[in-house]
Amino acid sequence: MEPVIEISNLSFSYPDGKQALEGINLLVQPGEKIALVGANGAGKSTLLYHLNGIFTGSGMIRVNQLELNKNNLPRVRAMVGLVFQNPDDQLFSPTVYEDVAYGPTYQGLDPHTVREKVALALKAVHMEDYAQRNPYHLSSGEKKKIAIATVLSMQPQILAFDEPTAGLDPRARRELIDLLLELQQTMIIATHDMNMVEQLTPRTILLNHGKIVADGPSLDILRNDRLLMTNGLI
Amino acid sequence: MEPVIEISNLSFSYPDGKQALEGINLLVQPGEKIALVGANGAGKSTLLYHLNGIFTGSGMIRVNQLELNKNNLPRVRAMVGLVFQNPDDQLFSPTVYEDVAYGPTYQGLDPHTVREKVALALKAVHMEDYAQRNPYHLSSGEKKKIAIATVLSMQPQILAFDEPTAGLDPRARRELIDLLLELQQTMIIATHDMNMVEQLTPRTILLNHGKIVADGPSLDILRNDRLLMTNGLI
Amino acid sequence: MLFSPINPMHIPDGFLSVLLSIVLWVISVVLIGIALRKTGQTIGERQVPLMGVLAAAIFAGQMLNFSVTGGTSGHLLGAAIAAILLGPWPAVLVMTSVVAVQALLFQDGGILALGANLFNMAIIGPFVAYALFTLLMKLFKKQTWGLFVAGFVAAWSSIFIASLACALQLALSGTSPANIAVPAMGAIHALIGIGEGLITIGALAFIFAARKDLLKADANKPARNIGVVVGGLLISLVLVVLSPLASSHPDGLEWVAEKHGFIEAAREAFYNIVPDYSMPGISNPALATIVAGILGAVIVFGVAYGIARAEKRPSAQDDAQR
Amino acid sequence: MRELYTPNHSAVHRIDARVKVIFTLAFIVFLNLTPSGAWPAYILFFTWMFSLSLSSRLGIAFVLKRSLLALPFVLAALPLVFTGPAPLGQIPVLNTPSLTYSVVGFYRFASIAIKAWVSVMAAVLLAATTRFPDLLTAFSQLKVPALFLTIIGLMWRYLFVISDEVTRMLIARTSRSATAPGSNRSGGSLFWRARVTGGMAGSLFLRSIERSDRVYAAMLSRGYTGQPAAQKTTRLQKKDLLALAAGVILLVLLWLLGVITGG
Numbered sequence A, B: 001m002e003p004v005i006e007i008s009n010l011s012f013s014y015p016d017g018k019q020a021l022e023g024i025n026l027l028v029q030p031g032e033k034i035a036l037v038g039a040n041g042a043g044k045s046t047l048l049y050h051l052n053g054i055f056t057g058s059g060m061i062r063v064n065q066l067e068l069n070k071n072n073l074p075r076v077r078a079m080v081g082l083v084f085q086n087p088d089d090q091l092f093s094p095t096v097y098e099d100v101a102y103g104p105t106y107q108g109l110d111p112h113t114v115r116e117k118v119a120l121a122l123k124a125v126h127m128e129d130y131a132q133r134n135p136y137h138l139s140s141g142e143k144k145k146i147a148i149a150t151v152l153s154m155q156p157q158i159l160a161f162d163e164p165t166a167g168l169d170p171r172a173r174r175e176l177i178d179l180l181l182e183l184q185q186t187m188i189i190a191t192h193d194m195n196m197v198e199q200l201t202p203r204t205i206l207l208n209h210g211k212i213v214a215d216g217p218s219l220d221i222l223r224n225d226r227l228l229m230t231n232g233l234i
Numbered sequence C: 001m002l003f004s005p006i007n008p009m010h011i012p013d014g015f016l017s018v019l020l021s022i023v024l025w026v027i028s029v030v031l032i033g034i035a036l037r038k039t040g041q042t043i044g045e046r047q048v049p050l051m052g053v054l055a056a057a058i059f060a061g062q063m064l065n066f067s068v069t070g071g072t073s074g075h076l077l078g079a080a081i082a083a084i085l086l087g088p089w090p091a092v093l094v095m096t097s098v099v100a101v102q103a104l105l106f107q108d109g110g111i112l113a114l115g116a117n118l119f120n121m122a123i124i125g126p127f128v129a130y131a132l133f134t135l136l137m138k139l140f141k142k143q144t145w146g147l148f149v150a151g152f153v154a155a156w157s158s159i160f161i162a163s164l165a166c167a168l169q170l171a172l173s174g175t176s177p178a179n180i181a182v183p184a185m186g187a188i189h190a191l192i193g194i195g196e197g198l199i200t201i202g203a204l205a206f207i208f209a210a211r212k213d214l215l216k217a218d219a220n221k222p223a224r225n226i227g228v229v230v231g232g233l234l235i236s237l238v239l240v241v242l243s244p245l246a247s248s249h250p251d252g253l254e255w256v257a258e259k260h261g262f263i264e265a266a267r268e269a270f271y272n273i274v275p276d277y278s279m280p281g282i283s284n285p286a287l288a289t290i291v292a293g294i295l296g297a298v299i300v301f302g303v304a305y306g307i308a309r310a311e312k313r314p315s316a317q318d319d320a321q322r
Numbered sequence D: 001m002r003e004l005y006t007p008n009h010s011a012v013h014r015i016d017a018r019v020k021v022i023f024t025l026a027f028i029v030f031l032n033l034t035p036s037g038a039w040p041a042y043i044l045f046f047t048w049m050f051s052l053s054l055s056s057r058l059g060i061a062f063v064l065k066r067s068l069l070a071l072p073f074v075l076a077a078l079p080l081v082f083t084g085p086a087p088l089g090q091i092p093v094l095n096t097p098s099l100t101y102s103v104v105g106f107y108r109f110a111s112i113a114i115k116a117w118v119s120v121m122a123a124v125l126l127a128a129t130t131r132f133p134d135l136l137t138a139f140s141q142l143k144v145p146a147l148f149l150t151i152i153g154l155m156w157r158y159l160f161v162i163s164d165e166v167t168r169m170l171i172a173r174t175s176r177s178a179t180a181p182g183s184n185r186s187g188g189s190l191f192w193r194a195r196v197t198g199g200m201a202g203s204l205f206l207r208s209i210e211r212s213d214r215v216y217a218a219m220l221s222r223g224y225t226g227q228p229a230a231q232k233t234t235r236l237q238k239k240d241l242l243a244l245a246a247g248v249i250l251l252v253l254l255w256l257l258g259v260i261t262g263g
């Protein structure tokens, strides 16, 4: 099978000169669930942002054989759905419905199809009753689910999550993991939650100072104390 | 020994009518380390805010035999140091030094004493070298430590933490727990981090909808699956 | 406290004559329209979330206060800091959003009076602040303390000048005699302005320590906004001159206006629209005169702005100096 | 900080937002055009707004209380009572000289206060019965530029998030504002307090600026191009138009009544 994501030799520096990614190489097969771990500041979020072209470093990124460049951007964005760490950054519409409908509406779909997609997405996260609520007045777990729905409604083939469990209470966390286990899409999850990694993602990528220092089965990496130690994780 | 904190029959409703605490009774002995757990919205933060009189509900609170009322407020605040979940809410000065010096300066101490207290507080969190740094540019673990220093510089007998480990990477979390284990003060910690509870706080208080539903040895409560289940924790 | 403690400059409905309200609505809409166009052209869509979020921050930042004495406290209104951080035109949009939402959702200021409130707080505020800040920064060149002096002056003036405009509008509408409104509003806001100035210094100090680049970014292109600088200075000048005149010598103004044949036309035009004309404290002609004065100021400003736009190519040297 | 909108299923809530916006504006304009001292007209204006408030089921106490917001500003008009023209009245104060006041001035003052009060009632009713998103849609259909509405929409969305942040900052500051044991002095200098508050404002702005970067990224990743997405425009229904026209005609009549009876 062809890889859904292909990254070769990706490097990126922020405008202030801070080098955040250095020589990243990565192949992702369809349907894989991958964890992205590393200490604070390792470059996890920066890497996720590259997957749908919010940042563009040097090197090459291909999503579904489509090389990421200016022309392809809108199409690539439709394939990669990014869920931010803080749902408040992602929910910017006055109602839950409008937020979930934002992506499909921008895709230029007709109102009827938009409505259908929103309904499906809300159903996937068990939040059908929240359509007319104000995203602000929800609890943090609920917000997280809506943020996921905003991305699901675009039916991307690839889901990218930035620390999805941070700040949830144990049950909300449990429910979220169950939801992610159910979903069939390819998934890349940046996280500090090692228990989730064990349960959810068979493969782990370990970042340190913008470089990939390990890439393999999660259980192997999580049991390699020396590796974790030298990379600021224990 | 006399209890350092004595709460009897405390109830509190937010201005919009939402009842957040109901009939809370609590005795805390000097030097105890206590976890405050419960689902999102259970009332943990609200209870912490009562300890140094930011909110005042009905019922009685005594800190070091001093009943909490308008007249005693400034003195009680000097005894109870509150550390917020998000250190960004707490760090608002251009340098770490000034931030740690806020409490002592507000108390009207002379500059020499202020300097001493700041030095001691920074030493306690192993951040002596950071005095002239801008708190805005620190990593989240570092910020957390500075936030604790801002409270330690007031030399409170009681420390109250709101979700101290949320959002830290595993090592930063580890270091923070070690620091808290070192400190001798009485501690009340609101958290969702059950592993930390096991390691750090011998006693746990479980809240649900503003009421205390369990109060006892942490290990007993954490192993009581039915209790955790009915209170939205698993 | 004499006025609403949150923001004593938000005029509710009922206090301004309908004519004046409409005139100020028109002026505000035109200027905001210019701001929309300029912002759309020059800064790009990245600025849209920035302006929205910053508007929310300024609104919420008005909750920040510090105790002065006995229950009174200083607040931040934010026009100056917005103008310093974003430049004048985006600041106009940000402050417009703030003032409009305050009126629409929180009834802080009227709906018919919104034109006036926008003019005072969303246009005069940023313009005056930006003009003075730019000038003083030029003056102090690279001194760090210059940043803080300029910030203080800009913040204080944005409050003070806007309050003069507010007082004159009340006087023009016959709601409050000029000889009481102007000194009262002026004095109160001279004090409030100090609080604004001090907080602005604190905010600048923090931003200077953390993200110097944000303060540099805008200073690079002041020349493009020379119209705003001229306009802001003119507004300040006109209001500072007009206010004492209006409060002590309404007759003097009348004389000026009569000389220019303004008064008869104005009198006829206003007679039928201004609901009640019998204004205690100010005789009829004086009203018309002051309206004429304001209109004059606006026209002067318009001309100045037009000129500034016409010759908007600044010397490259000017740019390099910053 | 809480929004005013109160969900209810009253007739007033259901009216098209555009109709409500236009009507509210017209109501306030005509009310303010009414000359001073036109008491009968004022009573009718008030009654009208009062009954609308009743039928909105917001609770009349809520509307009345909320509408007193404009009250403090009334002080600005108070001098009219004493500086107005003759005829002058006298209020005996303890002993002579008694307080003189102008009757005309007093009427004007009372008129301003009433207009302000009823206008705020109208504004409260609009805000409390219309969801803010609907209000925004109405404005966009009334041709307010989309760029501007996007900014306001984002602002409204983040207002509550950020005001919570501010609240927490204030709480954090309060909790560290203590008095040393055995001391009575506290508070630091005025200048220092202002500076600390400024630091809070600065950090608030920085956090907001950086947040806006993330919001922008989120918008981009869902297809934002800088152009507003196509808006659905529904035409006003006939009965809405009729109701609006009838309302405005009534307002004109009321205003004429005011012109006849007023000073």
Ligand SMILES: Nc1ncnc2c1ncn2[C@@H]1O[C@H](COP(=O)(O)OP(=O)(O)OP(=O)(O)O)[C@@H](O)[C@H]1O
Pocket: A014, A015, A016, A018, A019, A020, A038, A039, A040, A041, A042, A043, A044, A045, A046, A047, B169
């Ligand atoms: N806007 C920016 N400008 C400059 N440097 C940045 C910016 N954003 C992030 N960085 C830097 O780039 C590096 C990688 O940041 P990134 O946010 O990708 O880390 P992360 O792995 O997601 O960390 P965390 O676990 O804290 O979320 C860090 O050193 C950070 O300081």
Ligand SMILES: Nc1ncnc2c1ncn2[C@@H]1O[C@H](COP(=O)(O)OP(=O)(O)OP(=O)(O)O)[C@@H](O)[C@H]1O
Pocket: A140, A169, B014, B015, B016, B018, B019, B020, B038, B039, B040, B041, B042, B043, B044, B045, B046, B047
């Ligand atoms: N300012 C407020 N106004 C009204 N209700 C509030 C306010 N703050 C909190 N509440 C409500 O009070 C209840 C208790 O809130 P609190 O913040 O104490 O919960 P918590 O246990 O700290 O939750 P979390 O784990 O999410 O931090 C919740 O139902 C919440 O919605």
Ligand SMILES: [Mg+2]
Pocket: A044, A045, A046, A085, A162
């Ligand atoms: Mg990250």
Ligand SMILES: [Mg+2]
Pocket: B044, B045, B046, B162
């Ligand atoms: Mg909490």
